Amino acid sequence: MYNTIILDVDGTLIDTEKAVLKSLQKMLAIEYNITKEVEELEFVWGIPGSSSLPLLGIEDTEKGDILWNVYMKEFMDSISVFSGIRELLSTLHERNIQIGIVTSKTKIELEDDFMPFGLMKYLSFVVCADDTVLHKPNPEPIQKFLEISGADPSSSIYIGDTTYDYQCARDAGVSFGLAVWGAKKNHGIDAKHLFNHPNEVLEFVTE
Secondary structure (H helix, E strand, O other): OEOOEEOOOOOOEEEOOHHHHHHHHHHHHHOOOOOOOOOOOHHOOOOHHHHHHHOOOOOOOHHHHHHHHHHHHHHHHEEEEEOOHHHHHHHHHHHOOOEEEEEEOOOOHHHHHHHHHHOOHHHEEEEHHHHHHOOOOHHHHHHHHHHHHHHOHHHHEEEEEHHHHHHHHHHHOEEEEOOOOEEEEEEEOOOOOEEEOOOHOOOOOEE
């Protein structure tokens, strides 16, 4: 049973896949004259721009991130909260379960893409890409969360949708639950729990 629930954001709490990939595709074409199919950009999913943009030949990642965020605004209408997430967070909060997020988003990206949905009120601790030197799949982001929250790794679980999330949790010594509702694939991910719907998480938290 868990008394601390740590959640990823993209692909776990909110569905941003179309916005993230389509905005990147458009930004690359217009700003860098790089033409890519959306499928060719799926590797960026789950890691920060500082890690993914160099793999596309963009050396000035700070500028690239700023431009990417500008184009993201054109696709904001396609972002939505996954079904069942509001109810899950509300119930966990009522049960006094500690809830937080570890995300590859920067603080500005979190403010732009996530905060408008009104879910921050349920979160006790937040770790963004700005908060650590290393990023997923490195364990540092979850280690940072454990440090600031004082949570016990043995009673904590990280729920995410990618292999980067799994590797981060594994190497930080916390259990991993796969958010099947948002995961593009689950082969090669040795998750302790497979959650097909957010409400299934409630079966594994302390009363």
